[in-house]
Amino acid sequence: MSFETLLIERRDRVALVTLNRPQALNALNSTVMRELSQLLAELQADADIAAVVLTGSEKAFAAGADIKEMQSLDFVDSYIGDFIGGWDQVAGFRKPIIAAVSGFALGGGCELAMMCDFIIASKTAKFGQPEITLGIIPGMGGSQRLTRAVGKAKAMDLCLTGRMMDAAEAESAGLVARVVEPERLLDEALEAAAKIASLSLPSVMMAKEAVNRAFEQTLSEGLRFERRLFHSLFATEDQKEGMAAFVEKRKPSFKNR
Numbered sequence: 138m139s140f141e142t143l144l145i146e147r148r149d150r151v152a153l154v155t156l157n158r159p160q161a162l163n164a165l166n167s168t169v170m171r172e173l174s175q176l177l178a179e180l181q182a183d184a185d186i187a188a189v190v191l192t193g194s195e196k197a198f199a200a201g202a203d204i205k206e207m208q209s210l211d212f213v214d215s216y217i218g219d220f221i222g223g224w225d226q227v228a229g230f231r232k233p234i235i236a237a238v239s240g241f242a243l244g245g246g247c248e249l250a251m252m253c254d255f256i257i258a259s260k261t262a263k264f265g266q267p268e269i270t271l272g273i274i275p276g277m278g279g280s281q282r283l284t285r286a287v288g289k290a291k292a293m294d295l296c297l298t299g300r301m302m303d304a305a306e307a308e309s310a311g312l313v314a315r316v317v318e319p320e321r322l323l324d325e326a327l328e329a330a331a332k333i334a335s336l337s338l339p340s341v342m343m344a345k346e347a348v349n350r351a352f353e354q355t356l357s358e359g360l361r362f363e364r365r366l367f368h369s370l371f372a373t374e375d376q377k378e379g380m381a382a383f384v385e386k387r388k389p390s391f392k393n394r
């Protein structure tokens with residue numbers, strides 16, 4: 138399957154998805170949204186894929202929602218048409234997805250990176266929510282996910298001033314999991330994805346679900362949810378295999394069952 142705005146490459150059980158609108162610094166228009174939603178739905182259903190890396194170009198992961206596309210939008214059209222609502226499907230992707238960010242991750246680009254499970258950034262990465270400079274505010278989760286990631290002080294700073302933060306600041310603020318040299322970015326992300334893909338998929342998906350629940354409910358409800366998932370994993374063949382392999386001092390052979 139080929140796309141107008143995306144490149145897709147399969148590396149064993151990992152899918153490498155590259156945003157490909159270089160002429161617009163990967164600005165996220167409705168075609169990107171539709172194609173990425175469609176591709177992720179396919180990868181979700183594809184039993185041969187266990188993890189995804191989402192990346193952009195060296196200069197830009199994505200420079201935000203497409204300003205030229207939304208410039209003339211009015212309230213009623215955006216409300217009735219649920220403008221940018223399709224991104225919720227990306228946020229709802231159930232397999233692990235890593236954002237490999239180089240260059241600009243601004244506005245919707247920063248928000249898209251934050252929809253992923255974690256961000257690995259090149260030293261060149263720059264994150265920001267500059268919507269305020271356009272007379273709007275973040276609309277794909279920036280005011281919510283960024284605040285949960287970096288806390289109120291820095292989220293307010295970024296959302297109110299529109300300034301960018303570099304990779305070092307983003308890492309120390311907790312937005313980014315790892316920062317690497319630019320030439321290591323893709324290898325680092327693909328190696329992390331390959332490691333995840335080598336593990337038992339049910340446990341990986343439940344770990345993702347459990348961590349995400351921490352943002353949705355109280356601690357006691359979250360702990361209860363985690364315990365139920367934990368108990369349920371003892372029903373899998375992979376739990377027996379993983380523990381037997383440890384005891385027998387060998388590598389496990391997971392069946393994702």
Ligand code: CAA
Nearest residue numbers: 160161162164200201202203204205244245267275276277
């Ligand atoms: N939408 C549409 N086109 C964009 C774009 C965007 N978000 N960002 C960059 N482009 C286009 C530029 O218009 C330019 O195209 P032309 O050559 O046809 O003029 C091309 O990409 C290259 O961009 P620049 O010439 O501006 O490149 P630069 O290196 O001088 O600057 C930049 C880079 C600082 C990222 C600058 O492009 C910029 O500020 N972009 C906009 C960033 C922004 O405001 N993002 C938020 C968008 S709103 C949003 O995302 C809402 C939401 O939450 C859902």
